[in-house]
Each structure stands twice: as structure tokens, then as C-alpha cells.
Amino acid sequence: MSISAPLYAITALFDSPDVVLHAAEETAKAGYTKFDVHTPYPVHGMDHAMRLKTSRIGIFAFVFGSLGVLSAVALITWVALHEYPLVIGGKPFWAWPAFVPVSFELTVLLASVLSTVTMIVFYFKFPNNAHPLHDTPYMKAVSSDKFGIAIQANDPKFDEKSVREFLKSVHGSAIGPVAYDVEDLDHGQQLLDGKFLVVLAVVMFVVASGTYFTLNYAMYLPPFDFMMEQNKLKAQKPSELFRDGKGMRPPVEGTIARGFIPYPYHGKADEAGKMLVNPLLATAPVIDRGKAKYVTFCGPCHGNFGAGDSRLRGQFPNPPTLNSDKVRNWSDGSIFHVITDGQNVMPSYASQISRDDRWAIVHYIRVLQRAQNTKEADLR
Amino acid sequence: MSASMKLPEAVRAELPANVTYAGWAAFWVGVVLVALGYLIDPTRASFENVIGYLLVVSIAVGAIFLLALEYIAGAVWSVPMRRVTEFVAGLTPIVPLAAIPALFHLHDLFHWTHAEAVASDALLTAKEPYLNLPFFTGRFVAFSALWILFYWLFTRHSLKQDTTRDQKYTTYNVRLAAAFLPVFGVTLTFNAIDWGMSLEPHWFSTIYGVYFFSGTVLAAVATVTYIVVRLHEAGMLPNIKRDHLYSLGAMLFAFVNFWAYIAFSQFLLIWYANLPEETFWFLHRWQNGWEYVSILLIILHFAVPYFVLLPQEAKMNPRRLKFMAIWILVAHIVDLYWLVMPTYSKTPVLDWSTFGWPLLVAGLVVSMLSYKMKRHSLVPVGDPKLERGIQFRI
Numbered sequence: 157m158s159i160s161a162p163l164y165a166i167t168a169l170f171d172s173p174d175v176v177l178h179a180a181e182e183t184a185k186a187g188y189t190k191f192d193v194h195t196p197y198p199v200h201g202m203d204h205a206m207r208l209k210t211s212r213i214g215i216f217a218f219v220f221g222s223l224g225v226l227s228a229v230a231l232i233t234w235v236a237l238h239e240y241p242l243v244i245g246g247k248p249f250w251a252w253p254a255f256v257p258v259s260f261e262l263t264v265l266l267a268s269v270l271s272t273v274t275m276i277v278f279y280f281k282f283p284n285n286a287h288p289l290h291d292t293p294y295m296k297a298v299s300s301d302k303f304g305i306a307i308q309a310n311d312p313k314f315d316e317k318s319v320r321e322f323l324k325s326v327h328g329s330a331i332g333p334v335a336y337d338v339e340d341l342d343h344g345q346q347l348l349d350g351k352f353l354v355v356l357a358v359v360m361f362v363v364a365s366g367t368y369f370t371l372n373y374a375m376y377l378p379p380f381d382f383m384m385e386q387n388k389l390k391a392q393k394p395s396e397l398f399r400d401g402k403g404m405r406p407p408v409e410g411t412i413a414r415g416f417i418p419y420p421y422h423g424k425a426d427e428a429g430k431m432l433v434n435p436l437l438a439t440a441p442v443i444d445r446g447k448a449k450y451v452t453f454c455g456p457c458h459g460n461f462g463a464g465d466s467r468l469r470g471q472f473p474n475p476p477t478l479n480s481d482k483v484r485n486w487s488d489g490s491i492f493h494v495i496t497d498g499q500n501v502m503p504s505y506a507s508q509i510s511r512d513d514r515w516a517i518v519h520y521i522r523v524l525q526r527a528q529n530t531k532e533a534d535l536r
Numbered sequence: 537m538s539a540s541m542k543l544p545e546a547v548r549a550e551l552p553a554n555v556t557y558a559g560w561a562a563f564w565v566g567v568v569l570v571a572l573g574y575l576i577d578p579t580r581a582s583f584e585n586v587i588g589y590l591l592v593v594s595i596a597v598g599a600i601f602l603l604a605l606e607y608i609a610g611a612v613w614s615v616p617m618r619r620v621t622e623f624v625a626g627l628t629p630i631v632p633l634a635a636i637p638a639l640f641h642l643h644d645l646f647h648w649t650h651a652e653a654v655a656s657d658a659l660l661t662a663k664e665p666y667l668n669l670p671f672f673t674g675r676f677v678a679f680s681a682l683w684i685l686f687y688w689l690f691t692r693h694s695l696k697q698d699t700t701r702d703q704k705y706t707t708y709n710v711r712l713a714a715a716f717l718p719v720f721g722v723t724l725t726f727n728a729i730d731w732g733m734s735l736e737p738h739w740f741s742t743i744y745g746v747y748f749f750s751g752t753v754l755a756a757v758a759t760v761t762y763i764v765v766r767l768h769e770a771g772m773l774p775n776i777k778r779d780h781l782y783s784l785g786a787m788l789f790a791f792v793n794f795w796a797y798i799a800f801s802q803f804l805l806i807w808y809a810n811l812p813e814e815t816f817w818f819l820h821r822w823q824n825g826w827e828y829v830s831i832l833l834i835i836l837h838f839a840v841p842y843f844v845l846l847p848q849e850a851k852m853n854p855r856r857l858k859f860m861a862i863w864i865l866v867a868h869i870v871d872l873y874w875l876v877m878p879t880y881s882k883t884p885v886l887d888w889s890t891f892g893w894p895l896l897v898a899g900l901v902v903s904m905l906s907y908k909m910k911r912h913s914l915v916p917v918g919d920p921k922l923e924r925g926i927q928f929r930i
Contacts, residue, residue, distance in 0.1 A: 201929025201930070204929065214847070218846075253808070257804070
């Protein structure tokens with residue numbers, strides 16, 4: 157510490173919280189405003205004794221909490237009403253009771269995290285960590301077993317001699333000056349300081365890559381991978397149990413699975429159109445079933461009336477209308493074949509829709525075609 | 537603050553005569569209203585009796601809970617005002633009396649007391665091992681006896697300490713508190729189930745007891761807060777500082793939030809699951825005008841107290857605390873009304889007889905306070921924690 161450095165404060169040490177509380181009261185009473193008390197642990201009643209105003213951090217917390225509520229409600233409202241409306245459990249889209257817990261959590265999260273950030277950035281002047289009291293015997297004492305008061309030199313009432321006498325009168329010991337560290341005076345780190353930004357970037361990189369490595373690799377190293385060590389057959393993997401070494405078993409020769417009827421016309425559209433006949437009668441229950449399946453599986457692309465006008469129109473090659481002359485002149489078998497085998501962009505629906513249901517859909521498509529191309533006789 | 541202070545032998549103060557008279561007047565007006573209610577419409581009067589009984593339970597037994605809480609937590613801030621809590625808990629021996637008129641009208645109150653209804657109802661038959669008259673009465677007697685016993689022991693030790701200044705009574709009460717708290721949890725829960733939930737015996741909610749508990753603590757803290765602030769303003773509790781008031785305000789604020797949390801938890805799960813055997817209870821409270829009471833309850837019991845008590849200064853402001861304490865007590869009465877009355881009436885009903893029990897209870901609290909203050913020191917002068925309590929700072 158150089159002698160020429162400007163004086164920061166006069167400090168004094170006290171032995172017990174009661175004494176320092178009393179001294180703080182007296183300091184405030186004597187009219188000093190720029191002073192601080194340092195204690196190894198929080199001393200109850202100190203705010204009042206120092207005549208501090210209520211901290212404004214509460215207002216920040218309130219604003220951030222309100223921000224949390226609003227952003228949660230806005231986000232959920234946007235998702236639930238606009239971006240991805242989903243009916244969940246038969247509730248309305250904007251089911252506010254379900255949003256309350258999330259809004260509450262976000263309120264608490266933003267209020268606490270942002271208040272802490274505010275405190276660190278605005279009150280502690282992060283990342284500036286220079287302070288004249290650092291590395292002084294005074295700070296060493298008050299961070300272990302002493303209690304201290306520092307009356308700053310920039311206090312309007314400050315006068316070194318009278319301050320010393322005052323501190324003595326309230327039973328302070330080790331009264332002494334603390335000067336600014338000249339080096340720190342104009343070398344306090346700033347938020348946009350290059351060194352700080354580099355350190356910040358390095359820390360971010362290390363934390364991000366560490367997290368990535370932990371979650372994606374370390375979690376799957378022994379012994380954390382014990383759940384994956386299972387004595388079971390995995391798809392596409394060989395097996396030691398069977399002589400031929402195949403893990404995936406083909407069906408026994410000459411058999412078919414229960415309820416499965418082989419389809420002999422894969423890739424043979426013309427043949428299917430000629431050979432296949434609708435086995436179902438066009439009765440009301442069959443048409444109803446066909447309608448239900450049509451609306452579920454076909455409608456999303458072809459439109460609920462087969463006009464090719466669904467809401468997916470324009471997102472990829474347009475699904476054709478089913479009411480065109482071409483499709484109307486197709487045989488039932490041809491339509492069945494397209495559903496079973498797929499065509500162009502349309503995939504096979506054989507695994508989703510049972511054989512009978514596919515035939516029922518064919519009936520329903522005929523109903524749609526008839527309804528869209530009514531004859532004079534139908535209207536009479 | 538000097539390191540050691542002289543404590544008086546006893547702190548004696550009496551309520552002004554006009555306050556005592558007002559208390560007695562409120563009590564007797566309440567009694568007359570309740571009696572008239574029973575003469576005119578016994579069914580309705582018995583439902584209002586349940587509200588009155590639960591109100592007395594929440595204030596008196598809640599006050600014992602606050603005593604136990606102070607001892608078990610080793611709290612010092614509440615010591616200078618503990619006598620007030622003890623005086624409020626002095627209502628405990630009167631608690632069972634408040635239920636006696638209703639006990640003669642159980643048939644009007646409780647559907648499950650009708651044997652023929654139980655016989656033709658699979659649910660009620662299944663619940664019969666719990667919901668039957670001998671067991672119900674037995675529980676009522678046992679719970680009342682337990683509360684009176686613990687009240688008697690707590691205050692006996694506390695009062696003895698005034699003269700003997702013996703620390704062992706604090707130790708006794710700490711142990712007593714450890715014994716009382718589980719007993720309190722069980723008795724308060726089942727008392728709420730018996731008198732509140734079983735009014736609609738088909739309905740059930742596992743959080744009902746906690747819901748009643750939150751209202752109980754709030755009612756007790758509000759009563760104590762109001763009295764402490766009034767006595768403090770009258771100069772009878774000079775040791776109470778803003779730090780003590782802040783603690784009371786913080787308790788009020790915390791339990792306002794706790795009540796809302798529990799009330800919403802109960803609603804959310806039932807709303808989400810949407811099971812007809814659970815939802816009807818809320819539907820009764822959302823139809824035929826009850827929806828206005830429900831909304832009023834949320835505003836009275838949560839929204840207004842929350843924002844009024846939110847700032848730190850508000851929790852230390854005697855005038856605001858006094859106002860909010862009464863506000864919360866009113867909200868608690870509305871809460872009990874909302875719990876009980878939909879079983880009696882399809883639409884909200886309000887006339888002179890509804891005010892009988894709240895008046896009676898208010899009068900009772902004042903009279904009890906006046907009676908106790910004449911006989912006992914207003915500060916537990918023998919308590920070893922008193923000095924630290926007086927010097928308490930937030």
C-alpha cells in the first residue's frame with residue numbers, strides 16, 4: 157500500500173454482535189451516511205440500526221415474478237390456442253387450471269434467478285471484484301471472529317480525527333485507515349473487458365462440453381450402463397440359441413400368421429384390378445365402417461369428401477381427387493390395390509387398415525363419388 | 537439494548553370496561569340469534585351451528601397449535617405475546633359446548649344417520665364402520681377431551697413458571713408439544729372429516745383435513761394478531777416491536793398462501809380427473825348462485841390479503857395488520873360457510889341467523905380475554921426465553 161494513495165475509510169473492530177449493533181446505531185445517529193458494517197454472519201436488526209432504506213431488490217423480484225406469470229401464460233396460451241391446439245382429457249383448449257402450476261414455477265424461477273442476477277450485476281457491479289477492503293487485515297478479522305465498521309472518507313461529515321475519536325467512543329479497537337489500492341483504482345474489471353469475455357467464453361465452452369459429454373457419453377459408461385446389459389435377443393442381431401444363428405426367426409415354412417391373408421398382387425396393379433372383387437355387400441353398417449376408417453386414414457390427405465382438398469394441400473405433391481372420372485371408372489380391385497400397395501407418394505396402408513376395412517373404404521369411396529356426381533334420377 | 541433488563545413480577549392489565557361490555561353484548565346477541573334460529577328453523581340452525589362449531593375449533597385449537605409450534609421450534613419472537621395465544625386457547629374447554637345443540641340435530645345434518653338410506657346405498661354401507669352414531673359421538677368426546685387435556689397442561693406449566701421461574705416447565709412443554717403435534721394432526725383432520733366432509737357422505741377428498749388445517753392456523757394467527765396489535769396500541773404490550781409484528785404479518789401472509797395452495801391442489805386434482813363421484817361437490821359450489829360465493833372466497837381469502845400483505849412494510853404496519861386480521865377472520869367464516877351451507881341449500885342463503893354464531897364467537901373471545909387478563913399476567917414473566925424474545929430483531 158503506497159502512502160500517497162487516497163484514503164478509503166477508517167475502520168474499527170468490535171468484539172460482539174451486540175456491541176457492533178450499538179455502534180452502528182450510534183454511527184447512524186451521529187449523522188454518518190456512507191459507512192458499512194461487516195460481520196462474519198448476519199446480525200438481526202442491523203438494517204434498522206444502520207437506518208438503511210428497504211432494499212429495492214424486492215421491487216425487482218416483484219417485477220420479475222410478474223414477468224414469469226405473464227410469460228408462462230402467454231407461452232401456454234400461444235401453444236394451446238394457436239400453435240398446437242390439442243384436446244387433452246376432454247378439457248377445453250385453454251384449460252387454465254392446468255396452467256397454474258407451470259405459471260407458478262416460472263414465477264418462482266424468474267423471480268429468484270433474475271433477482272440474484274440483478275443483485276450480482278447491479279449491486280455487486282459484476283465482474284468488478286476490486287474493493288479497497290480486500291486483502292486488508294480488517295477484512296481478515298471480520299470474516300473470521302470480529303465485527304467491524306468502516307466509515308468512508310467520502311462521507312460528507314468525514315473528518316479523520318473526529319471519526320477516530322467517535323469510533324473510540326463506541327468501544328472500537330484496532331482503529332486504522334484503509335487506502336485505495338492505486339492499481340485497482342482504474343483497473344477494475346468491466347463487463348465488456350476483453351479478458352473477462354475470454355474467460356466467460358472458455359467457462360461456457362467447458363461447462364457446455366462437460367454437460368454434453370456427461371449426458372451423452374459418461375452416462376453410458378460402466379457401471380452406469382448396467383441397464384443395457386440384458387440377456388435378450390435384439391433386433392438384427394445374431395443369436396447363439398438357434399443353430400442357424402439368426403436372432404429374428406422367419407415363419408415356419410408353409411404356414412401363415414393367424415388372421416393374415418397373403419396378398420399376391422404386390423406391384424401388379426392391372427392384375428389386381430382385373431382379378432379382385434369386393435367381398436363385402438354395400439350395407440349400411442359396412443358403409444358406416446368404411447366412412448369411419450376413411451375419415452381417419454384417407455380424409456387427412458384426400459379430404460373428407462374425397463375432393464383432394466384437405467388442409468395438408470400444398471405441403472407436398474397434392475393428393476388427387478377421388479371423384480375424377482379416372483377413379484370412378486376404376487374397378488373396386490384397383491382402388492383396393494392402391495390402398496394396399498400405395499401409389500406414388502402414398503404409402504401402403506396394409507399394416508394400419510385391416511383387409512375388410514379396406515374393402516369397406518372402397519364402398520365408401522363409391523358413395524362419395526356417387527354423391528359428388530349425382531344423376532338426375534337420384535334427385536327425384 | 538442493555539444486556540440484561542429487569543423483568544417485573546407480573547404484568548397486569550385489564551381491558552377497558554366498555555370493551556368487556558361490548559364483548560358480553562356481542563355474545564348474548566349471538567346467543568339470542570342462535571336460539572331464535574333453532575326455534576324458527578332447526579335444520580338451518582344446525583347447519584349454521586356446524587359453521588360456528590368449526591369456527592370455535594379453528595380459533596381455540598389453532599391457538600394451542602401455535603403454542604406447541606413455539607415450543608417445538610424453540611421460537612423466541614412469540615414469547616412476549618404468548619399469553620395472548622394462551623388466553624385465546626382458553627376457549628378450548630368451551631369448544632364441545634358449541635357443538636351440543638347440533639348434536640341433538642344430527643339427523644337433520646347428516647344423511648348417513650338415516651338407517652334406511654344407508655341400507656339402500658352401497659357406498660354408505662361400506663362407510664358405515666366409520667360413519668355411525670356411536671363412533672361419531674365417541675370421536676367427538678375423545679377429540680374434545682384430548683384438546684382440553686393438552687390446553688390444560690400447556691397453560692398450567694406456563695402459568696406455574698410465572699411464579700417459580702423454573703426452566704423445567706419449558707422442557708415439559710417442549711415434550712408436550714412433541715406429543716401434541718401428531719395428536720393435533722389426527723384429531724383436527726378427523727374432526728374436519730366428521731363435521732365438514734361427512735355432510736356429503738358420498739364425497740371424499742384426502743386433502744380436506746389439510747384444507748381445514750390451513751384455515752385453522754390462519755384463524756388462530758389472525759385472532760392473536762388482532763388482539764396483540766390492539767393491546768400494543770393500548771400500551772399494554774410495550775415490549776412488542778415492529779419486528780414482532782412483522783413475524784405475525786409473515787405468518788398471516790404465509791398461511792394465506794398455504795390456504796390458496798391447498799385449496800387449489802384440491803380443486804386441480806378433482807378438475808383434472810373429472811370423476812363424477814368427486815366433481816359433484818365442486819359443481820354444487822358452482823351453480824345456482826354459489827359460483828359467486830366461490831369467486832368471492834378466492835378474492836376474500838387469497839387475492840386481497842396476498843397483495844395487501846405482500847410488501848415488507850405492510851407486515852409491520854399495525855393499522856394494516858389489524859385490518860387484515862379481521863378481514864381474514866371474515867374470509868375464514870365465508871370459507872366455512874362455503875364448505876357447509878351448499879349441503880343445506882341449493883342457493884346461497886343469508887339472513888340474520890347467519891350472523892348469530894360469528895357474533896357469539898367474537899363476544900366469547902373478548903370475554904375470555906377479559907376474564908383471563910384479570911387473573912393472569914399478560915406476559916410470561918418466568919419464561920427463560922422472554923428476554924431474547926423481547927430483544928428479537930428480524
